[in-house]
Amino acid sequence: MKKKREFHEFENRAQKLGENYYEDYKELKKYIWHSGVTKWADFKFIFGQVLDLLEEAKIQDKELTDLIGPDVATFIDEMMDDNSWGKKQKINLIRS
Secondary structure, eight states, X not given: OHHHHHHHHHHHHHHTTOHHHHHHHHHHHHHXXXXXXXXXXXXXXXXXXXXXXXXXXXXXXXXXXXHHOSOHHHHHHHHHSHHHHHHHHHHHHHHO
């Protein structure tokens, strides 16, 4: 039940983004579902990060690709690879 409630919270959050960003969310969600991730904790992490990015894009009135680059699939793949995602975040923190 908790997983289902959390998933509905993600969906509600995504719907509040507005139509264009919600369409991006649905496409990303479809890609993530078919990616081979099997643990809810991994889905939860990825969906949370994706929603954070979409919310940031909306706040800045930008496209998602303005924040993550043109290759969305590679970005999501790297996010799903804990090592790559962790390394990327460390590098970003060090640089800033």
